[in-house]
Amino acid sequence: MILERAIFAILPGHAEEFEKTFTKAAPLIRSAKGCRKAEMHRGIENPDSFILLALWDTVDDHMKGFRESPEFTEWRALLGPHFASPPAMEHYGAPL
16 A cells, blocks of 8 residues: 655635635545545645645556546646645655
């Protein structure tokens, strides 16, 4: 199991709309092959910051299966207009 962590810096004034848009975009990632769970959390100290935590069977399920799919293109089209900068994404291995 692979954990994806992506931090989203959102344009000032866009956080509420980003939250609403994520509810439309969430099924696109959650239904992807190998995606076991995907949840978005809003920052408390910085409400214009969000973190996505997603569990994948493999890195390839995320990087090839989802990121090279039409669903990812739609995901990015929905959420991208709210980004202040590109998301900072990393993958992590099994829990210790």
